[in-house]
Amino acid sequence: MEKNKITFWAIVSILFLFGIASVNADTIPLEKGYIRFEELKKRLPGLQYKLDMVILVGEIRFKKSTEFKFRVDSAYFIHRNNIESLTKPILYMGRDLYLPREMVEAIFIYLIDSEVSYKFTEDKLTLNLYQRVIVQPEEIGLRHLIIDAGHGGKDPGATAVNGEYEKNYTLKIARMIKRYIKKKFPNLKIKFTRKKDIYVPLEDRAKIANKKLQSSKDTIFISLHCNSTPTPEKSPHGYEVYYLAQSGPIETTRESSILSNQLIDIRRDPKVQYIQSGMLSSVIQRRSILLAKAIDSTLKQSLDSKIASRGVKKNNYQVLRGSMMPAVLIELGFISHPQDVKMLEEKTVQLKLAEGIAEGIKNYVMAKN
Ligand SMILES: [Zn+2]
Structure with missing residues (x-):
């Protein structure tokens, strides 16, 4: 008995x-x-x-x-x-x-x-x-999360000091984030740009994400990568959160993508459409910055220096350029640095990454509303 x-x-x-x-x-x-x-x-x-x-x-x-x-x-x-x-x-x-x-x-x-x-x-x-992880489910005011595990298949990304590939870290951590967020925010739908070790061209990744906008504009995009330097002996360490660097040409491209993706009412006067696409583009930009800052700040807390923050940065990444929604790219750590590699290998740290990103998304949603 x-x-x-x-x-x-x-x-x-x-x-x-x-x-x-x-x-x-x-x-x-x-x-x-x-x-x-x-x-x-x-x-x-x-x-x-x-x-x-x-x-x-x-x-x-x-x-x-x-x-x-x-x-x-x-x-x-x-x-x-x-x-x-x-x-x-x-x-x-x-x-x-x-x-x-x-x-x-x-x-x-x-x-x-x-x-x-x-x-x-x-x-x-x-x-x-x-480690005991009891996740308390919560409702979140967001419909879709696109997770983009960087590289894959014939494109391994950078090689870590232990010989592991960037593509494997990004997928492992993407899966961890998915598992965690499914428990934490059961109403948030998660879509991967790749689920396994396959090659997906950059432009297709943004396309996969943009397709989700047809069912809901309430969608964000998170791309995962790892940093590295060609001189491991002088490698920096830490994670970085990127949003798209703005410039005139990038802005114009995004505005025309907004039009071609029919994200605004195309029955309106072309002049109105033009103004609307410009407004939407700047909303996307502002929200991307908000999302990047929110994720950096909660990651800092959850990682507790296991992987140090190198802050929020901007860059002209193609995958960010193509996505018509708030989008960030996270460089999870330097795989040319042994300490960051050790951390990225650890399940507990992977979980901390997932927790930090989930909290950041939650804070972003609250700030945006
Ligand atoms: Zn990469």
């Missing part, structure tokens, strides 16, 4: 798990079916116990969690006034506690603040600790 209950909760807690941010995988040896408390504490530093050496009654807790009350040599423990039974008694030997398997499972389920997946075999416990 107790066992069924624990299995049920293990499944429930895995469902809550965002399921991506693996912090570490580890094994702990079992000694005659027992786990040494010190071994567990090494992996879960907030875990502690108190033991009254006279009556051999003690408590186990994690940080400020509720506690398990136990007695040495007893096969029961108490949690929140419930008595839970164990198949073997808790032992105290050589100044350490020895916990039976079910008690370790109960610690994972009831006490610790991270998510865990684990497996017991005859002689060891394999442990994967995850």
Whole structure:
């Protein structure tokens, strides 16, 4: 019965798990079916116990969690006034506690603040600790998000110091953003310009995005790239958020694209159309700047210097030029710099990137409205 209950909760807690941010995988040896408390504490530093050496009654807790009350040599423990039974008694030997398997499972389920997946075999416990990411769904006043994972297929982009390609980082992080945003803003529809390792020409990327405007003008575009320098020994590091640099010719191109994409009422007088397309173009520009600033500021917070901010910048990127909606390009880090590469490889950092971008989009939407 107790066992069924624990299995049920293990499944429930895995469902809550965002399921991506693996912090570490580890094994702990079992000694005659027992786990040494010190071994567990090494992996879960907030875990502690108190033991009254006279009556051999003690408590186990994690940080400020509720506690398990136990007695040495007893096969029961108490949690929140419930008595839970164990198949073997808790032992105290050589100044350490020895916990039976079910008690370790109960610690994972009831006490610790991270998510865990684990497996017991005859002689060891394999442990994967995850950062707990419970995403609270929210409504957002935006219809479509286009995510453009830079490069792909025959175009690998830059090569990182560890030999990995830019195209793989951009796709991995695009997927992470999608997974996160689907949970965070369930009403926001996400479209990729590429879902896998394929080559998509730059002009097609903007076209894919612009097509979405037919169903809703409430659409933004985020392109993901990684920076690099040809001289890795002098490589800078950090991320940058770009919007399109304005100039007369670029403006004119965008205005005529607005007309050809029929984003304004083409039944109107051509002069009116011209004025409207100019107005729309400047709205797109202002909103792109707003979006870039919003994302930079929330990324700064969520990344907490793991990848440093190099600020908001402007550039004449083709993919930005072509898109008829608020659009930014994020250089996620310098893959010519070992520290940035290390960070981009880490699932927890990828998640921070997703969180920061999602928060930035939310702040942008609030500011724009
Ligand atoms: Zn690139």
